Amino acid sequence: MSPAAPQSPCINICSIGPKGWCLGCYRTLEEIAGWVRLDASTQYAVLRAAERRRLAGQAASPAGG
Numbered sequence: 142m143s144p145a146a147p148q149s150p151c152i153n154i155c156s157i158g159p160k161g162w163c164l165g166c167y168r169t170l171e172e173i174a175g176w177v178r179l180d181a182s183t184q185y186a187v188l189r190a191a192e193r194r195r196l197a198g199q200a201a202s203p204a205g206g
Contacts, residue, residue, distance in 0.1 A: 146181040147188060160194075167191035167198070 151173075154165025162169050168176075172187045179187065 144181045144185065147184050149176055150188060150191060160198075162191070162194055167194040 150166040150168065152165045154163070156164045157170060158164045163173065166173075168187060168191050172191075176184065176187070
């Protein structure tokens with residue numbers, strides 16, 4: 142049985158940053174545009190990749206913002 146599809150991680154902060162991903166959900170334009178056509182397993186893979194980008198961005202930011 143395949144997993145249930147996750148909800149879109151969009152939080153309506155739609156701005157692509159210099160690294161090529163959204164500053165709100167950390168997905169690439171390709172991932173955002175293709176979201177509805179992806180199967181649930183691939184959507185979960187996109188969510189994991191976005192979370193890695195978010196964490197990498199936090200690690201690269203100076204403490205205290």
